[in-house]
Amino acid sequence: MQNAAFEALGLDWRYVKLPVPPTLFAETVRALPGSGFRGANVTIPHKRAALELADERTPSADAIGAANTLTFLDGGGIEAHNTDAPGFIAALGEDVRGLKAVVLGAGGAGRAVAWALREAGASEVSVWNRTPERATELAEELGVTSVLRPPSSDLLVNATSVGLKPALNEAATLAALQLDEPARIVVDLVYANGRTPLLEWAARAGSRTVDGLEVLVRQGALSFERWTGLDAPVDAMRAAAASR
Ligand code: NAP
Numbered sequence: 001m002q003n004a005a006f007e008a009l010g011l012d013w014r015y016v017k018l019p020v021p022p023t024l025f026a027e028t029v030r031a032l033p034g035s036g037f038r039g040a041n042v043t044i045p046h047k048r049a050a051l052e053l054a055d056e057r058t059p060s061a062d063a064i065g066a067a068n069t070l071t072f073l074d075g076g077g078i079e080a081h082n083t084d085a086p087g088f089i090a091a092l093g094e095d096v097r098g099l100k101a102v103v104l105g106a107g108g109a110g111r112a113v114a115w116a117l118r119e120a121g122a123s124e125v126s127v128w129n130r131t132p133e134r135a136t137e138l139a140e141e142l143g144v145t146s147v148l149r150p151p152s153s154d155l156l157v158n159a160t161s162v163g164l165k166p167a168l169n170e171a172a173t174l175a176a177l178q179l180d181e182p183a184r185i186v187v188d189l190v191y192a193n194g195r196t197p198l199l200e201w202a203a204r205a206g207s208r209t210v211d212g213l214e215v216l217v218r219q220g221a222l223s224f225e226r227w228t229g230l231d232a233p234v235d236a237m238r239a240a241a242a243s244r
Pocket residue numbers: 044084104105106107108109110129130131134159160161162164176177189190191211212213215216217219
């Protein structure tokens with residue numbers, strides 16, 4: 001997706017995967033600018049460590065407590081940012097002000113989504129999690145509400161890994177997420193080839209659905225813009241992501 005974006009804009013840049021063990025994370029990242037890297041995306045389990053090693057943090061990364069985008073600044077130093085939250089809002093493509101939202105999951109993704117929805121003006125943000133204590137803790141920290149069962153809502157977001165591996169059928173997915181009615185808009189952060197069982201169920205009921213691939217593309221586009229200062233070629237990125 002990022003390489004397709006570089007190619008589309010004629011940039012002689014490369015995006016490469018660097019598997020790094022947690023014990024070598026900070027040392028490896030600090031060596032990257034000297035090797036010509038301009039930035040990095042960071043994923044599980046390094047998002048917290050990325051925030052902690054940075055010299056500068058954007059307010060959103062600080063509030064979410066995790067960074068997925070590091071930028072190596074011209075004058076030296078590392079900036080930590082979080083594009084998961086604004087990427088989610090961009091993928092949604094709709095004003096959330098006044099909407100009642102339910103977030104399923106209180107892990108890293110649930111946290112970014114709950115924060116994004118609160119910031120964007122959702123009238124209610126309820127967080128449900130399989131382990132209720134984690135939802136309570138997240139809700140207290142972010143100033144949202146924790147719930148023991150997902151209530152009815154305008155917007156429902158699956159930010160759990162249910163549906164990832166192993167893939168569950170529709171009945172098992174709904175049981176794991178304690179769902180019995182979809183919302184007008186349903187988002188599944190899990191990326192899959194085609195619709196996940198959750199999105200199949202929601203589409204059948206007439207909901208508007210947004211898939212994890214679109215969220216992935218949008219967060220990637222925002223990282224691209226941060227590193228290059230150019231508008232991201234979102235269509236090229238989406239086509240590349242969808243072809244994998
Ligand atoms: P995480 O921090 O490991 O959190 C996992 C979450 O899933 C927790 O809330 C966990 O609940 C819940 N969970 C796991 N198995 C479950 C089950 N069988 N039943 C009910 N709940 C279950 O992971 P994460 O980083 O938040 O990622 C969550 C998902 O979002 C993953 O599928 C990831 O691929 C996806 N994601 C997508 C994007 C995107 O751009 N599309 C971005 C980020 C993440 P407990 O607390 O009870 O364990």
